[in-house]
Amino acid sequence: MSTEAQDGTLTVTDNRTGQTYEFAITDGTIRATELRNIRVSDDDFGLMTYDPAFMNTASCRSAITYLDGDNGVLRYRGYPIEQLAEKSTFLEVAWLLIHGELPTAAELTQFTKDIADRMSVDPSVEAAVKAYRKDAHPMGVLEAGFGQLSTLYPEAKEIESDPERMDALYNTIAKMPTIGGVAFRHNQGKDSVAPDPSLDYSTNILKMFFGADYEPDPRLVRALDILLILHADHEQNCSTSTVRSVGSSQVDPYSAVAAGIAALYGPLHGGANEAVLVMLREIGSKENVPEFVEKVKNREALLMGFGHRVYKNYDPRATIIKKACDDVFEVTGVNPLLEIAVELESVALNDEFFIQRKLYPNVDFYSGLIYEALGIPSEMFTVMFAIGRAPGWVAQWLEMINDKEQKISRPRQVYVGPDERDYVDVGSR
Ligand SMILES: CC(C)(COP(=O)(O)OP(=O)(O)OC[C@H]1O[C@@H](n2cnc3c(N)ncnc32)[C@H](O)[C@@H]1OP(=O)(O)O)[C@@H](O)C(=O)NCCC(=O)NCCS
Numbered sequence: 001m002s003t004e005a006q007d008g009t010l011t012v013t014d015n016r017t018g019q020t021y022e023f024a025i026t027d028g029t030i031r032a033t034e035l036r037n038i039r040v041s042d043d044d045f046g047l048m049t050y051d052p053a054f055m056n057t058a059s060c061r062s063a064i065t066y067l068d069g070d071n072g073v074l075r076y077r078g079y080p081i082e083q084l085a086e087k088s089t090f091l092e093v094a095w096l097l098i099h100g101e102l103p104t105a106a107e108l109t110q111f112t113k114d115i116a117d118r119m120s121v122d123p124s125v126e127a128a129v130k131a132y133r134k135d136a137h138p139m140g141v142l143e144a145g146f147g148q149l150s151t152l153y154p155e156a157k158e159i160e161s162d163p164e165r166m167d168a169l170y171n172t173i174a175k176m177p178t179i180g181g182v183a184f185r186h187n188q189g190k191d192s193v194a195p196d197p198s199l200d201y202s203t204n205i206l207k208m209f210f211g212a213d214y215e216p217d218p219r220l221v222r223a224l225d226i227l228l229i230l231h232a233d234h235e236q237n238c239s240t241s242t243v244r245s246v247g248s249s250q251v252d253p254y255s256a257v258a259a260g261i262a263a264l265y266g267p268l269h270g271g272a273n274e275a276v277l278v279m280l281r282e283i284g285s286k287e288n289v290p291e292f293v294e295k296v297k298n299r300e301a302l303l304m305g306f307g308h309r310v311y312k313n314y315d316p317r318a319t320i321i322k323k324a325c326d327d328v329f330e331v332t333g334v335n336p337l338l339e340i341a342v343e344l345e346s347v348a349l350n351d352e353f354f355i356q357r358k359l360y361p362n363v364d365f366y367s368g369l370i371y372e373a374l375g376i377p378s379e380m381f382t383v384m385f386a387i388g389r390a391p392g393w394v395a396q397w398l399e400m401i402n403d404k405e406q407k408i409s410r411p412r413q414v415y416v417g418p419d420e421r422d423y424v425d426v427g428s429r
Contacts, residue, residue, distance in 0.1 A: 014047075016040050029058055048412050054236075060244065060403065064097060064395055065235040069310030074317065076233055077101070085320045090228040091115060091201050094173055094391035097233055098398065112200075118174035119195035119204060121145075121182070122152050126192055129182045138183035138383050139265040145179035146172075146258035156252035159401055168253045169394040176390045177201075180383040181208030187379070202228065205387065210375065217331050220374055223324045227367055230317040231388025233395065239263035239270065243393045244400045245409040253397050260393045261386055267304075270385040273368035276305040277378045280337045280344075289343045297353045305365030306348060307357070317363040325366045325373075332373045341369060 006028040013020045017040055023030045036046030051057045066075040074081040077096050084093055088102075095103040095111050103111060125148055129141055149171065150156065156168040182192040185208075193208045202225040206216045234240065242263040247256035264270035279301075283292045295301045308315055329338065345361055348354045371381050400406050 012038070014038050014040075027061070032057070048414075050414055054241070059236060059241065059409075060400065060406065062235060062396070062399060063100065064399060065233045065392070067235050067310060069308070069312050072311060072314045072316045074234075081230065081316055082320065085226050085229050088229060089200075090225045090232070090388075090391075093229050093232050097391045097395035098169060113197075114170055115174045115201060116195070116197040116199075116204075118171050119178050119197065121149075121175050121178050124148070124152070125179060126182050129179075129186050129192075132183075132186065134187060134189060136183070136186070138180060138187065138380055139261065139271075139386070141183035141186070142176070142179055142383055142386060143258050143261040143265070145175075145183070146254050146261060149175065150252050150254035150258070153252075153254065156254055159250055159252065165253065165398070165401070169398065172253065172257050172394050173390045176387045177205045178208060180380065180387060181205070183383070184209050184377075184380055187377075201225075206374070209380075219327055219331050223328045223370060224374065226320065226324050227370060227384070228388040230320060230363060230367075231385055231392075233389070233392030237269070238266070239389065240392060240396050243397055247397045247400055248406060248409040250408075253394060256397055257390070257393050260389075264386055264389065265382060270382040270389075272304055272362070273364035273371070273381045273385065274378045276341075276364055277337065277368045277372060277381070279304045280340050283340050283344070286339050286343045289340065289347055292344070293347050293351060297351075303344070303348060303354075303359070305368075306354065306361055307359045308362045311360065311362065312358040314360045315362045318361045318365060321363060321366045321370070325370055328370050328373045335369060335373050337372065338369055341365065 006025065008025045010023045010025055010030055011020060012023065019038075021038055023034050032049055035048065038047040039045075049057065064077065066078070067073065076084060076093060077100055079088075079096070079102075084096075088096075091112055092103060092108055094115075095108065125145055128144070128148055132141055153168060153171065155164045158164040178195055185192050193212050195204050195208055196212075199207065200221070202221045203216060205224065206221065207214055210216075236244075239260040243256045243260035246259040247253065267275050279292075283289060292301065293303075296303045325338070329335065345365070348359070354360075367384075368378065368381050371384055372378070376384065
């Protein structure tokens with residue numbers, strides 16, 4: 001978090017010219033565009049920073065999520081994730097992320113109703129899903145579903161005006177699980193189950209997945225709600241910065257979210273919990289864990305669910321999720337894969353390779369096990385992540401649209417290709 005003590009100035013001497021420059025430091029940052037004043041000649045473009053993968057570049061000012069990776073701290077709008085996971089609900093957290101404050105009782109009642117009323121989808125969405133092959137990956141279907149929502153709600157192009165944009169943001173949270181449920185049931189050759197506006201959000205999810213007759217144990221519903229809270233936002237991660245970047249073109253929010261879903265699909269991001277399950281199945285039994293860990297150390301495999309770009313101490317979400325995992329297994333009985341996971345964690349946490357590189361279990365290491373215990377197949381894990389992340393995507397989108405400093409997103413490059421050369425006819429090559 002920035003403090004005034006971090007503010008001041010930076011004096012830089014360009015050893016190419018001997019010139020000295022002074023830059024203001026605000027919130028522990030300097031303005032990258034000011035570096036352009038550093039030039040060796042009048043026609044010089046000016047100095048740039050080179051930062052592949054944005055390892056040290058802040059792209060926005062944000063008041064949504066605070067994350068201190070070294071100390072394992074995560075807060076939404078100032079509230080510690082531990083307190084929200086213990087006391088709040090997913091929809092309350094969604095409101096908090098979008099509106100900045102916890103809702104009053106009346107606001108929460110209205111918001112819960114607004115979301116419940118928006119959960120159903122146009123029949124054309126189910127028709128489109130039915131046109132997919134039975135083995136269509138639900139993340140591809142979800143991504144396309146949001147493209148389709150953009151065609152169904154053309155008024156969402158009014159990105160500067162309420163209520164149009166609030167409709168789109170609430171629709172995103174409400175319809176994400178419904179489209180996910182339609183895709184899930186299509187994979188199983190079943191018709192979809194319509195959402196029931198009288199049910200809470202997480203119960204609705206489980207019923208849309210498993211059938212109207214399914215009566216989930218309240219402890220499972222609560223575990224799911226906690227998982228969704230843990231995934232609700234994570235500041236400028238790959239999919240969120242994708243939503244912001246695509247949204248900066250002023251496309252409607254459904255399309256920006258479709259791009260976020262695509263980013264989340266990747267195995268290094270939301271696909272990791274699915275990859276964890278694949279890995280645990282491949283390991284097969286507790287006895288094979290040391291051999292697998294050796295493979296990881298020899299760079300023949302990655303320990304999926306370990307490591308994080310920003311958490312270099314521990315992932316606070318992993319601690320909460322481990323507890324939720326215990327609660328779920330109390331209801332469902334222990335999953336044999338859990339035994340392998342526990343052994344893997346204990347071997348890795350005591351091994352120099354992982355200690356030196358500060359590799360700890362991340363949120364995905366256990367979330368897949370919970371989903372599996374709930375009866376959700378691994379292809380659906382990333383969809384569950386998308387359902388959880390929807391409030392973060394839309395809150396960050398709204399903040400970006402309201403931020404007068406933001407323009408269309410457009411990084412610079414360092415060109416390293418050939419100098420100008422003449423075209424050669426195909427016959428002469
Ligand atoms: C999350 C992740 C992409 C972060 O990557 P990153 O910040 O770029 O970290 P780096 O790749 O620079 O890793 C630093 C070192 O740890 C190693 N490392 C990182 N994650 C590792 C993992 N899961 N298994 C084995 N080694 C790992 C790297 O090889 C590197 O070693 P080196 O310095 O000897 O070359 C990465 O840790 C990863 O691929 N994890 C597995 C996928 C996963 O769980 N993703 C979910 C994230 S919530």
